[in-house]
Amino acid sequence: MFPFPGGMKKRRPLPFTIRLGRWLSPMLLLLIWEAASRSGLIPERTLAPPSAVVETLAAMIWSGELPSNLLVSFGRVAIGLAIGVTLGIALALLAGLSREGEVVIDPLMQIKRAIPIVALAPLFIVWFGIGETPKIALIAFATLFPVYLNLYNGIRGVDVRLVDMARSFGLRRAQVIGQVLLPGALPSLLVGLRYALTIAIVMLVIAEQINATAGLGYLVNNARDFMRTDIIVVCLMVYALLGLGADLIVRIVERRALAWRPALVEA
Amino acid sequence: MAVTFPLPGEAASARPEPVVRLRGFSRAFGATKVLDSLDLDIAPGEFVALIGRSGSGKTTLLRTLAGLDSHDGGQEVAIPAARAVVFQDSRLLPWKRVWKNVGLGLTGGEVRARAEAALREVGLGHRLDAWPLTLSGGEAQRAALARALVREPKLLLLDEPFAALDALTRLRMHELVLSLWQTHRPAVLIVTHDVDEAIALADRVLVLDRGRIVAEERIEAARGQRTAAVRRLRAVLLGHLGVEAAEGSYADLVAHPRAGWLAAAE
Numbered sequence: 001m002f003p004f005p006g007g008m009k010k011r012r013p014l015p016f017t018i019r020l021g022r023w024l025s026p027m028l029l030l031l032i033w034e035a036a037s038r039s040g041l042i043p044e045r046t047l048a049p050p051s052a053v054v055e056t057l058a059a060m061i062w063s064g065e066l067p068s069n070l071l072v073s074f075g076r077v078a079i080g081l082a083i084g085v086t087l088g089i090a091l092a093l094l095a096g097l098s099r100e101g102e103v104v105i106d107p108l109m110q111i112k113r114a115i116p117i118v119a120l121a122p123l124f125i126v127w128f129g130i131g132e133t134p135k136i137a138l139i140a141f142a143t144l145f146p147v148y149l150n151l152y153n154g155i156r157g158v159d160v161r162l163v164d165m166a167r168s169f170g171l172r173r174a175q176v177i178g179q180v181l182l183p184g185a186l187p188s189l190l191v192g193l194r195y196a197l198t199i200a201i202v203m204l205v206i207a208e209q210i211n212a213t214a215g216l217g218y219l220v221n222n223a224r225d226f227m228r229t230d231i232i233v234v235c236l237m238v239y240a241l242l243g244l245g246a247d248l249i250v251r252i253v254e255r256r257a258l259a260w261r262p263a264l265v266e267a
Numbered sequence: 268m269a270v271t272f273p274l275p276g277e278a279a280s281a282r283p284e285p286v287v288r289l290r291g292f293s294r295a296f297g298a299t300k301v302l303d304s305l306d307l308d309i310a311p312g313e314f315v316a317l318i319g320r321s322g323s324g325k326t327t328l329l330r331t332l333a334g335l336d337s338h339d340g341g342q343e344v345a346i347p348a349a350r351a352v353v354f355q356d357s358r359l360l361p362w363k364r365v366w367k368n369v370g371l372g373l374t375g376g377e378v379r380a381r382a383e384a385a386l387r388e389v390g391l392g393h394r395l396d397a398w399p400l401t402l403s404g405g406e407a408q409r410a411a412l413a414r415a416l417v418r419e420p421k422l423l424l425l426d427e428p429f430a431a432l433d434a435l436t437r438l439r440m441h442e443l444v445l446s447l448w449q450t451h452r453p454a455v456l457i458v459t460h461d462v463d464e465a466i467a468l469a470d471r472v473l474v475l476d477r478g479r480i481v482a483e484e485r486i487e488a489a490r491g492q493r494t495a496a497v498r499r500l501r502a503v504l505l506g507h508l509g510v511e512a513a514e515g516s517y518a519d520l521v522a523h524p525r526a527g528w529l530a531a532a533e
Contacts, residue, residue: 161354161356161358162358162360164335164358165352165354165358166371166372167334167335168333168334168335168350168351168352169351169352169371169372169414169418170372171371171372175372179360179363179371179372180360183360183362183363184360184362186362258362259398260361260362260363260398260399260400261361261400
């Protein structure tokens with residue numbers, strides 16, 4: 001009745017030994033890296049050894065340098081995302097639920113899509129200076145589109161037969177929107193959110209190259225000037241963890257909001 | 268079905284006000300006339316079957332009776348406010364549990380209790396809290412039937428509701444529909460392309476062709492005692508559908524020496 005690509009098939013969990021085996025190659029890489037550093041094959045100014053990275057990480061957490069800067073970056077992502085996602089949802093609802101809205105909004109969004117957001121950075125600096133505003137604006141502007149596009153397509157993609165059914169039972173327009181269109185578009189919205197989170201972190205990296213005085217990007221820029229490859233690697237790890245964390249949040253939301261999908265029902 | 272009911276209209280003097288009344292109803296999409304000055308009356312509690320080939324206008328007529336298509340002003344269209352549709356696909360909302368689907372848009376209190384009663388009546392009392400996508404085809408159609416019944420409709424529209432079910436499930440659904448109809452007595456219009464289904468269930472069979480009702484057959488024989496009537500009626504109805512068929516049951520029809528009509532009908 002409802003097509004879920006890949007959703008209907010139940011995935012069997014991998015046997016324990018294979019799951020354990022998947023850690024083998026990353027571990028091996030770390031060992032080779034450490035050995036190469038110690039033997040002098042990789043000089044410290046090219047890439048710090050894993051042991052030094054761990055030490056630096058501990059020191060940066062202990063001194064409060066990492067948490068305080070992480071908080072600044074986190075704040076930028078949170079505010080930018082909040083603005084971008086809210087705008088994206090609002091515009092998608094307007095365009096998805098009314099013909100007039102579609103005619104007005106969708107062409108603008110398609111034009112916006114054609115412009116690489118990163119290329120807007122110089123313009124944003126001219127407009128907003130080099131403070132927090134251009135950074136947040138870049139993240140907001142970049143995350144708006146995936147949310148808009150997915151939710152808009154989700155609303156338009158809701159099975160008309162379900163809408164007909166609801167209307168045949170005398171549901172009013174507001175009820176059709178609330179009980180059929182929006183729940184039907186929710187899976188698409190979550191896909192959009194997942195993209196938005198990933199893009200937000202990419203944009204954070206780019207935005208923090210703009211003369212930051214705090215934040216992860218500031219740490220990276222400083223470390224570059226002093227050739228502290230250990231700090232750079234620590235920041236890369238934090239960026240990766242941010243990405244993984246964001247993905248995990250959406251997964252948890254999906255599991256709760258889309259409990260009606262058979263793959264999850266049976267699990 | 269041993270129980271029989273007096274046919275509506277038998278006592279012409281006490282003819283009740285029809286629940287559905289169309290007079291000269293036409294509908295056109297562009298230059299194609301889908302429905303062409305159609306007259307239709309359905310009496311309260313009457314079970315009517317509508318058969319017709321694809322493209323004969325069945326769906327458009329059903330959408331009109333379901334109130335899904337706005338009709339042009341000036342045409343005489345009377346349909347009851349209390350009406351409900353069972354579609355060919357169950358059209359349950361997958362994100363609502365079964366009982367919430369049945370109670371969709373219901374006003375007044377005790378929605379859960381009413382939905383539960385309707386689901387018990389169709390034999391789904393044990394699947395109240397199931398997700399629709401975990402139901403079998405037959406269960407989903409029974410839930411759709413419960414969703415229609417809970418509204419206590421004066422007009423129940425069935426749009427090829429059993430076409431996608433296997434033969435055995437279809438048989439059970441036919442029995443269920445008849446027993447529900449006898450309990451609640453809504454007027455029923457079933458759209459089908461299955462002549463046997465129409466003969467088994469209906470008081471009256473209408474044949475729609477190119478937007479017009481080209482034939483109307485009233486079945487006087489009681490349900491369950493229609494074998495004799497079927498021989499002639501099946502051939503007549505198939506004839507109206509443009510199929511030249513011999514009299515008899517389905518088995519004899521297909522294997523008939525003059526089975527060449529199968530190709531001719533396409």
